[in-house]
Every structure is written in structure tokens, then in C-alpha cells.
Amino acid sequence: MFKDNLFGAGLLTAFALTASSGYAQEDCANRGALDTIYCDADGDLVADAPTDASKLQDPSTLVFAYTPVEDPAIYEDIWTPFIEHLEEVTGKDVQFFAVQSNSAEVEAMRSGRLHIAGFSTGPTPYAVNLAGVEPFAIMGSDDGQFGYKLQVYTQADSDIQEMADLAGKRIAHTSPTSNSGNLAPRALFPDLGVVPDDDYEVSYSGSHDQSMLGVVAGDYDAAPVASEVVDRMAERGLYDPADVRIVWESDPFPTTSYGLAHDLAPEVKDKIKEAFFSFDFAGTALGEEFTGVSKFIPITYKDQWAVIRQIQKANGVEYTPQGLAAE
Numbered sequence: 472m473f474k475d476n477l478f479g480a481g482l483l484t485a486f487a488l489t490a491s492s493g494y495a496q497e498d499c500a501n502r503g504a505l506d507t508i509y510c511d512a513d514g515d516l517v518a519d520a521p522t523d524a525s526k527l528q529d530p531s532t533l534v535f536a537y538t539p540v541e542d543p544a545i546y547e548d549i550w551t552p553f554i555e556h557l558e559e560v561t562g563k564d565v566q567f568f569a570v571q572s573n574s575a576e577v578e579a580m581r582s583g584r585l586h587i588a589g590f591s592t593g594p595t596p597y598a599v600n601l602a603g604v605e606p607f608a609i610m611g612s613d614d615g616q617f618g619y620k621l622q623v624y625t626q627a628d629s630d631i632q633e634m635a636d637l638a639g640k641r642i643a644h645t646s647p648t649s650n651s652g653n654l655a656p657r658a659l660f661p662d663l664g665v666v667p668d669d670d671y672e673v674s675y676s677g678s679h680d681q682s683m684l685g686v687v688a689g690d691y692d693a694a695p696v697a698s699e700v701v702d703r704m705a706e707r708g709l710y711d712p713a714d715v716r717i718v719w720e721s722d723p724f725p726t727t728s729y730g731l732a733h734d735l736a737p738e739v740k741d742k743i744k745e746a747f748f749s750f751d752f753a754g755t756a757l758g759e760e761f762t763g764v765s766k767f768i769p770i771t772y773k774d775q776w777a778v779i780r781q782i783q784k785a786n787g788v789e790y791t792p793q794g795l796a797a798e
Contacts, residue, residue: 504600504790509733516773518603518733527736528583533561533743536568536576536588538727543569552755557587560746561739573648574795577602580732587743589727592619592697592779593650599772600790603733605740608747609725609775610761611768618723619699621651621659624686624715631693634719635664640692642671643682648795650724650779651697652679658785659721680704687714699726699761706762725775729767 499510509518521527535554540546547567554565568585570576573594579585581602590598590606598604611617625631631640637660644667645652653675657667667673674691676682682694683701687710698720705712729747731740747767752758758765788794 504596505603506601509600509603515771517599517605520737521734526734528586528732528734529736529739530563530586532564532566533557533586533739534566534568534579534584536570536579536585538589538591538594539570539572539576543571549756549760553750553757556750557743557746560749561742573597574792577795580604583732583734586732586735587729589729591649591727592724593648593652593654593783594795595728595730595772595776596780596783596788597648597790597795598728598730599776601792601795604730605733606728606730606772606776607744607769608729608767609727609770610764611766612763613765615768617726617764617768617770619651619697619726620723621655621695621721622698622701623693623695623718623720624683624701625693625718626686626689627714627716629692629716631718633664634660636718637665637693638670640671641690642667642673643676643685643691643694644673645676645679645682645696647675649679650782651721652682652695654782654786654788655721655724656695658782663719680709683710683715687711693718697726702762703760724778725770728770728772728776 500512501514502509502511503516505511505518511517512519535550535557537546537550547569550567554567558565568579570579573591576585576588576590577594577598580588580598588598588604590604595606599606609617623634631637644656647653660667665671676685676691676694679696679700682691682696683704685691686694704710731743735743748769750767752761752765
């Protein structure tokens with residue numbers, strides 16, 4: 472909790488500094504939900520690149536981060552083959568930056584200390600609107616399919632047979648900003664016969680991993696989790712699939728988005744995108760970790776994140792640093 476609050480305070484400080492430095496674009500005719508230091512003249516819902524060439528970044532070292540995970544050291548090794556490929560294509564050094572929270576990742580991008588990053592599904596709109604991130608890629612299969620499902624797990628011998636049976640039970644959500652771990656359940660569960668906070672008390676576990684392990688251990692009666700996370704946990708032997716069962720699952724949602732800082736020089740952006748779309752997952756640690764995917768495929772925030780924005784709107788989400796810091 473202290474760590475999350477610390478990073479939330481850092482994001483609030485970053486906002487105060489940019490606001491007091493006169494960065495707001497007063498002459499911007501359209502910015503939608505974007506913070507005042509950004510503009511969206513073309514209406515694609517992401518921040519435009521600066522029109523002043525002197526404000527474009529062309530760093531000698533690119534900094535890359537993957538969404539917060541339980542053990543960042545493991546993922547640094549997993550991402551090494553891709554980072555080496557990124558260095559080869561861009562001709563620049565690339566540094567892996569291990570982030571401890573979504574707030575820290577957004578703050579780093581907003582402040583210019585981070586150039587390329589993977590953002591989880593729910594926090595992606597915060598990254599777009601608060602940090603000027605331009606999502607452009609997602610992991611997918613050869614046929615262009617991508618995404619994950621919200622799945623509700625309970626113990627194999629539980630008396631929970633349908634969603635309405637969650638009433639009065641101990642249910643774990645992950646964190647307030649999580650899509651599949653909190654926002655989608657709040658938007659979708661009422662139509663399935665159960666209302667979070669009304670029919671059951673929400674307990675925040677902190678992560679999909681902890682929610683799933685809590686169900687296995689009997690600390691929670693059930694939990695909504697992201698299918699891609701629990702699938703990887705099963706592959707690592709962190710739980711026995713025979714000990715749990717699925718009560719309900721959703722249609723697919725987009726998974727982690729990969730985005731760029733809006734103010735990178737165009738030629739740098741082009742090289743980074745070339746590296747993503749030319750990377751071959753086969754035979755790499757990345758390919759072994761993310762089973763079922765074989766390449767990065769192009770996406771746009773406007774199209775692929777429409778369902779997520781709809782879910783967040785239904786939850787009254789506002790893209791503010793206070794909202795993100797509440798995770």
C-alpha cells in the first residue's frame with residue numbers, strides 16, 4: 472500500500488509540475504479526454520506529436536517497460552530477445568525498466584523517462600490520456616486474433632454453480648483500475664444476477680495471481696480474473712487446474728497494449744514499429760511465456776479499446792491521476 476501511494480504521489484507531482492510550467496495547449500481546438508498538455512486535432516483519441524520539431528525526442532537510449540508483474544526480474548530475462556531485436560532494428564541502446572505499479576509506469580511516460588511500454592488493458596486509457604501514449608500493437612496469433620477473457624473461478628467442490636450464487640460469498644477483485652479484475656465485473660455482473668458491493672463485499676487482492684491463489688487456498692470463494700494470467704500460472708505449475716472450475720466467462724477483451732511516447736521523432740517511431748512487427752516469437756523466451764501468440768499485430772486505441780472505454784464509462788471512471796493512484 473505504501474509503495475502504491477508513493478507512486479501515486481509521484482504522478483500527482485508530475486501533473487503539478489507540468490501544469491505550473493505553462494505546458495497547457497490553450498489553442499487546442501480538440502483534445503477530448505486528453506490532459507491539457509496534449510491535443511488531438513485529427514480525432515484519433517490519442518495525443519498528437521508536437522508541431523514544434525525542437526520538442527521531439529530522439530534519445531540515444533530507448534527505455535522500455537512491461538506492465539507491472541509479480542517478479543520483474545523474470546520478465547526482464549523473458550524480454551531480452553525482443554530488446555536485442557529492438558536494438559538491432561533501431562540502432563539504439565535499449566534499457567528495460569521494471570515498474571512496480573501502473574501509476575509509476577504512467578508517471579515515467581509522462582515525464583519523458585520512458586519511451587516504449589506495455590500497459591495492461593484497464594490502465595491503457597489512463598496512459599493515453601494522462602501520459603500521451605500512442606498504442607500501436609498487441610500480441611496476437613498468425614490469423615490476427617488476440618485478446619483474453621474475464622473468467623470467474625471457484626473451487627472445484629464449491630456450491631457456486633451460477634453467477635447469482637456469488638451473493639454473500641467472499642469474492643476477490645484485483646485492483647480498482649483493472650479491467651477484468653474489477654471494472655468489467657462491475658459493468659457486466661448486474662445483468663448476470665449479482666451486483667458487486669451490494670450482493671457481496673469486494674476484497675481487493677492486489678493482482679490476478681493473488682486472486683487465483685486465494686481461491687485455490689480457500690481464502691476467497693471466487694474471483695474474476697484474466698484468462699491469460701491464470702493460463703500462464705497453470706503452465707508454471709503455480710496451481711492445479713483440477714482444484715478449480717470456471718463459473719462464467721466473457722467474450723474476449725484486448726490484452727496488453729504496446730505504445731510509444733507521443734513526442735518521439737517520426738523516424739524513431741517508425742523504427743520501433745518496424746522492430747515490433749518484424750519480431751519472430753518462435754523459439755524465444757517471449758514465445759514460450761506467451762503461448763498462443765506468434766507476432767505483434769497493429770491496433771488503434773480508438774477501435775480496439777472502444778469496449779474498454781464503454782466499461783469504464785459505465786463505472787464512472789475519469790482519467791485523472793487521483794483515479795489511477797487509487798489502484
